[in-house]
Amino acid sequence: MEIYSLEYKIFCCIFDVIKTESMKNIIVFAGSNSKTSINKQLAVYASTLLESVSVTVLDLNDFPLPVFSVDIEREEGIPSLAQSFFNHIKNTDGIVLSLAEHNGAYATVFKNLFDWMSRIDGKVWQNKPMLLMATSPGARGGQSVLDIAKGRFPFNGGHIVATFSLPKFNDHFKSGAISDDALDALLKEAVDTLKNEL
Numbered sequence: 048m049e050i051y052s053l054e055y056k057i058f059c060c061i062f063d064v065i066k067t068e069s070m071k072n073i074i075v076f077a078g079s080n081s082k083t084s085i086n087k088q089l090a091v092y093a094s095t096l097l098e099s100v101s102v103t104v105l106d107l108n109d110f111p112l113p114v115f116s117v118d119i120e121r122e123e124g125i126p127s128l129a130q131s132f133f134n135h136i137k138n139t140d141g142i143v144l145s146l147a148e149h150n151g152a153y154a155t156v157f158k159n160l161f162d163w164m165s166r167i168d169g170k171v172w173q174n175k176p177m178l179l180m181a182t183s184p185g186a187r188g189g190q191s192v193l194d195i196a197k198g199r200f201p202f203n204g205g206h207i208v209a210t211f212s213l214p215k216f217n218d219h220f221k222s223g224a225i226s227d228d229a230l231d232a233l234l235k236e237a238v239d240t241l242k243n244e245l
């Protein structure tokens with residue numbers, strides 16, 4: 048049975064189009080190439096806390112790049128996949144990034160992408176609001192790499208609006224979510240800050 052008028056249906060249709068067009072987009076990724084990356088799990092969880100936002104999850108495994116070399120750059124130019132990742136940043140309203148920590152610093156795969164993109168434009172992060180995170184199985188939760196990125200990204204167009212570190216991932220993350228209430232509340236605060244900046 049037809050219960051809605053044609054005018055009402057047209058109104059709903061137009062409203063949906065306006066809503067979709069005005070919906071903010073974010074990209075979500077981990078500074079890791081592990082297929083089971085705990086940082087990717089954290090980043091994806093954080094993105095689920097953002098309501099009414101269109102989420103694109105990126106995986107560095109889909110952007111294989113040669114190890115940065117000034118010779119490759121001179122002889123072959125910048126790899127198209129580095130440009131492609133840079134374009135994802137260009138076209139987004141916000142960034143959720145969680146960095147893996149390897150020996151107190153960036154994982155190689157992330158540093159390599161960062162270096163390649165910095166040759167396109169030093170302002171790699173293009174002033175897009177960023178929620179910057181790190182996690183590890185250890186008690187410091189990737190705090191060292193988080194500190195490095197916090198100090199460096201602003202020189203590369205980074206606009207970090209909130210940070211979060213999850214220590215002891217294996218104790219505090221269960222079934223796709225943070226299991227510790229206090230830590231979860233801290234993440235939700237950080238996510239709200241990002242949402243207000245989009």
Ligand SMILES: Cc1cc2nc3c(=O)[nH]c(=O)nc-3n(C[C@H](O)[C@H](O)[C@H](O)COP(=O)(O)O)c2cc1C
Nearest residue numbers: 079081084085086147148149150151183184185189
């Ligand atoms: C080469 C290597 C170095 C690591 N160094 C650190 C470290 O300095 N601090 C730390 O907390 N965890 C360290 N870890 C453990 C990582 O935090 C752990 O492998 C974590 O799962 C990495 O994040 P991902 O799963 O998102 O890749 C290291 C792991 C590897 C393989």
